[in-house]
Amino acid sequence: MKSEQNNKNAETLTALQELIEVVAKLRDPDGGCPWDLVQTPQSLTQYVIEEAYEVVDAIKSEDKSHIAEELGDLLLQVVLQAQIFQEYGDFSLKEVVEGISQKLIRRHPHVFGDVSVQNADEVNQNWEQIKAAEKGETPSNNQLTEKLSGYTRKLPPLTATMKISRKAAAAGFEWEDIDGVWEKFHEELQEFEQALASETPERQEAELGDLLFTIVQIARWKNLDPSEALQGTNRRFIRRLKIMESVADRPLSDYSLPDLEILWQKAKAILSS
Structure with missing residues (x-):
């Protein structure tokens, strides 16, 4: 069985090497693709996002061939980004792969070390602690807000709102029961209606945001995914x-x-x- 797995791994590495060579050829100034040659990490970010969403959509379709195809498209974006940064002299796919491998080893001491865990919750707690230590973070009065600010920069709005809501609730910023959430919803709905009737577009947008934020709180309380x-x-x-x-x-x-x-x-x- 181990020999069979080793053979599959070798075949996978061969296929990955072929992809690396194909991408390098596309980026070769001598005979490469004009479109690929003018791309930058910044110009490709939209495709990284699009391909990630297409992978999710394919997984939901449960069409195995479609999933494999979309994963390939997403992998292309990783290899292409690494190729461009290698040309810049910054790093290569080697550093990318080594980096994620070492990160996984560090953050799974219960697998690669002698740490014992009882359940997935303990795994998550260890993960967050190790992640904080890697970044040199120490407890501070603004540590929570720094993390929440990161969500707003990096995630789609609905996903960020759910993350912010969960982290704030875990820190104690929470209603006693869902009745309090519903009261807040009706309060925000009334304020939104008033803003639409007599306030500036800026205030209307702000009140709409407050209303949407509260709806996400209801979703969290009911274990629903708003996205x-x-x-x-x-x-x-x-x-x-x-x-x-x-x-x-x-x-x-x-x-x-x-x-x-x-x-x-x-x-x-x-x-x-």
Whole structure:
């Protein structure tokens, strides 16, 4: 069994080496691809994000070949970024791979060392402690806010809000029960309505943000994923529109609002049948 695994590992390394060589050729000033040659780490960031989302979407589809394809596209972004930084003389894919391997070893002392853990929660606690030590962090009055600020810089807004909410709750900034969250929701909804009626666009946007933040708190209390919930709504909305287009005898823009509502209800009925 071990010999078989070693053979598979060797085949994987051979395939990875081929990808590295292909990317290097694409970036070769002598005969490379004009598009690849003008790319920079900054210009490629949008593709890193897009490919990551496409991997997630493929995993949800449970189509194995599609998952493998999208993982390949994401891996390409890693190899291409490393290739460009190697050309700059900064680091190569070697440093990237060595770095993540050493990080995994350091942060899993219960696997690679003599530390004992009882469950996944203890693994997470050790991970956070080791991560803080690696960064030279020590407890301080603003350590929590520094971490929360990092979420706002690095994560999509809904994901960042959920992270901020969980960390703040763990630090004691929490309602006693969900009734308090609902009270806050109705308070923020009223303030948003008032802002829409009589305040500036800046205040309206601020109150909308407060309302959305509170909705995420409700989701956290109910163990719901707000990002997944919104994605699901987006998908359902598109599916309904597609059915409306399929049963319509002219462009949807030619229909009156009451007629569109009739088509919308037909689409809902078809999807629920």
